[in-house]
Amino acid sequence: MSAITPERLSLNTATVREQWDLAQCIEGCKRHGFGGIAPWRDKLQEMGVSKAAAAIREAGLSVSGLCRGGWFTDRGAVDQTVIDDNRRAVDEAAEIGADCLVMVVGGLAKDSRDLPAAWRMVEEGLAKTLEYGREVGMKIAIEPLHPMYAADRACVNTMRQALDICDRLGPGIGCAVDVYHVWWDFELEAQLERAGRERIMAFHICDWLVPTRDMLTDRGMMGDGVIDIPRLRGLAEANGFDGLNEVEIFSALDWWTRDADEVMETIVERARTVC
Amino acid sequence: MSAITPERLSLNTATVREQWDLAQCIEGCKRHGFGGIAPWRDKLQEMGVSKAAAAIREAGLSVSGLCRGGWFTDRGAVDQTVIDDNRRAVDEAAEIGADCLVMVVGGLAKDSRDLPAAWRMVEEGLAKTLEYGREVGMKIAIEPLHPMYAADRACVNTMRQALDICDRLGPGIGCAVDVYHVWWDFELEAQLERAGRERIMAFHICDWLVPTRDMLTDRGMMGDGVIDIPRLRGLAEANGFDGLNEVEIFSALDWWTRDADEVMETIVERARTVC
Numbered sequence: 001m002s003a004i005t006p007e008r009l010s011l012n013t014a015t016v017r018e019q020w021d022l023a024q025c026i027e028g029c030k031r032h033g034f035g036g037i038a039p040w041r042d043k044l045q046e047m048g049v050s051k052a053a054a055a056i057r058e059a060g061l062s063v064s065g066l067c068r069g070g071w072f073t074d075r076g077a078v079d080q081t082v083i084d085d086n087r088r089a090v091d092e093a094a095e096i097g098a099d100c101l102v103m104v105v106g107g108l109a110k111d112s113r114d115l116p117a118a119w120r121m122v123e124e125g126l127a128k129t130l131e132y133g134r135e136v137g138m139k140i141a142i143e144p145l146h147p148m149y150a151a152d153r154a155c156v157n158t159m160r161q162a163l164d165i166c167d168r169l170g171p172g173i174g175c176a177v178d179v180y181h182v183w184w185d186f187e188l189e190a191q192l193e194r195a196g197r198e199r200i201m202a203f204h205i206c207d208w209l210v211p212t213r214d215m216l217t218d219r220g221m222m223g224d225g226v227i228d229i230p231r232l233r234g235l236a237e238a239n240g241f242d243g244l245n246e247v248e249i250f251s252a253l254d255w256w257t258r259d260a261d262e263v264m265e266t267i268v269e270r271a272r273t274v275c
Numbered sequence: 276m277s278a279i280t281p282e283r284l285s286l287n288t289a290t291v292r293e294q295w296d297l298a299q300c301i302e303g304c305k306r307h308g309f310g311g312i313a314p315w316r317d318k319l320q321e322m323g324v325s326k327a328a329a330a331i332r333e334a335g336l337s338v339s340g341l342c343r344g345g346w347f348t349d350r351g352a353v354d355q356t357v358i359d360d361n362r363r364a365v366d367e368a369a370e371i372g373a374d375c376l377v378m379v380v381g382g383l384a385k386d387s388r389d390l391p392a393a394w395r396m397v398e399e400g401l402a403k404t405l406e407y408g409r410e411v412g413m414k415i416a417i418e419p420l421h422p423m424y425a426a427d428r429a430c431v432n433t434m435r436q437a438l439d440i441c442d443r444l445g446p447g448i449g450c451a452v453d454v455y456h457v458w459w460d461f462e463l464e465a466q467l468e469r470a471g472r473e474r475i476m477a478f479h480i481c482d483w484l485v486p487t488r489d490m491l492t493d494r495g496m497m498g499d500g501v502i503d504i505p506r507l508r509g510l511a512e513a514n515g516f517d518g519l520n521e522v523e524i525f526s527a528l529d530w531w532t533r534d535a536d537e538v539m540e541t542i543v544e545r546a547r548t549v550c
Contacts, residue, residue: 150458208426
């Protein structure tokens with residue numbers, strides 16, 4: 001397996017979200033030779049979707065994904081507001097030419113302990129978003145989040161669970177595989193094989209730190225933690241994945257406090273040496 | 276499903292570990308009408324195993340489990356030291372008349388990212404401990420820990436993974452089901468059914484707080500979090516579990532700072548009302 005060269009990297013804008021706006025991210029990707037970018041919707045809307053789309057195109061970047069649709073449980077029901085917001089996300093993803101719309105599906109509804117109800121809402125919301133995604137030709141990528149986010153962010157927490165949903169919903173829906181969320185899973189190898197080329201829609205990298213000081217914002221730079229990234233990347237690629245390696249690091253205590261160009265340089269170096 | 280009366284409760288000594296030694300825990304269980312206790316080995320050894328066994332017997336308490344054997348990856352290999360320590364744990368469990376020895380299997384070996392190697396060590400260690408457990412008639416209960424502990428505590432993280440191991444190792448080994456670790460799992464219902472009466476060896480309760488401020492020591496009192504404990508207890512009981520409800524709460528910020536009798540009273544009250 002060959003090392004990751006910069007043109008095989010995509011910058012998820014969350015990685016430098018405290019330092020750069022989207023225009024700066026696009027410039028930074030170009031300057032550091034990244035092949036792609038994956039914007040978050042807040043940064044995209046702040047810049048303006050059309051303007052951003054043009055700038056990304058002009059910079060020659062591909063878009064490994066748009067973060068993020070979903071949050072189907074947020075209002076306690078998959079109502080028109082939720083559906084409309086996800087349709088807008090699909091439209092935005094299409095306008096910037098994203099490979100897929102990444103879905104963070106939502107956790108328990110407010111004041112609820114009813115996890116089966118959350119699962120039902122999520123599947124209903126995914127089905128409706130997928131229907132629209134098919135109309136406009138945008139792929140829907142469920143991101144199974146680490147089980148520690150089941151209550152408050154996403155109640156789809158393993159590749160098996162995500163693929164069971166994909167099996168039921170049919171073509172056009174797959175998974176965004178983030179090593180941070182799935183590295184621990186003894187079934188990962190089998191489920192990546194089950195997913196196959198069509199359903200491994202994105203591959204996100206960062207690292208799991210020991211200790212992890214904050215459940216949300218203490219992800220590590222590749223190489224600083226315990227995830228065997230080469231093994232996981234090898235599994236994704238062995239099953240046909242040939243997209244970009246998207247770097248998504250939430251790091252309030254470390255990388256968000258550094259100069260963004262230093263962060264980009266470190267990513268390029270670590271991608272070459274430890275991924 | 277009927278409410279949990281005090282005699283259906285067991286106190287895991289970790290719940291009041293900062294306040295009480297084992298003798299005080301035994302007295303406390305008796306005073307508050309608990310039916311059982313589940314000591315940790317450090318408290319057991321501190322009191323002396325024989326003396327503790329006698330005191331527990333005299334108090335009329337049953338022992339829902341001994342915490343904990345395992346840590347098979349701790350030395351990078353399942354060497355004689357690891358095996359001997361687990362044999363001692365089996366002996367201690369037998370001497371106090373525990374229902375089972377609870378296994379926290381260990382995470383990645385020191386300085387290792389090799390999760391498959393950890394899985395192999397764990398299975399080897401479990402097999403050897405089980406062999407001895409069968410000799411002395413002590414059941415071995417794998418406790419699948421929440422995936423957020425995969426790196427540093429236990430690389431067995433779901434009921435499915437634990438039961439796959441049980442299937443391979445045969446009779447005498449099963450699971451300790453702690454709602455904190457497994458509540459998020461979409462397969463929990465199916466896997467509890469698969470486990471069946473013989474392999475649901477313990478049932479631990481506490482709650483998952485939102486937010487969780489510390490990954491290790493911020494568990495909630497039943498009712499203060501988002502776990503649907505009645506649903507989970509119902510599933511365990513529907514599959515034949517009729518053991519005690521063992522209360523295990525790690526809470527550096529809250530319950531460990533309170534008067535232990537207040538903690539016990541709260542447990543009794545919550546068991547009656549929200550479990």
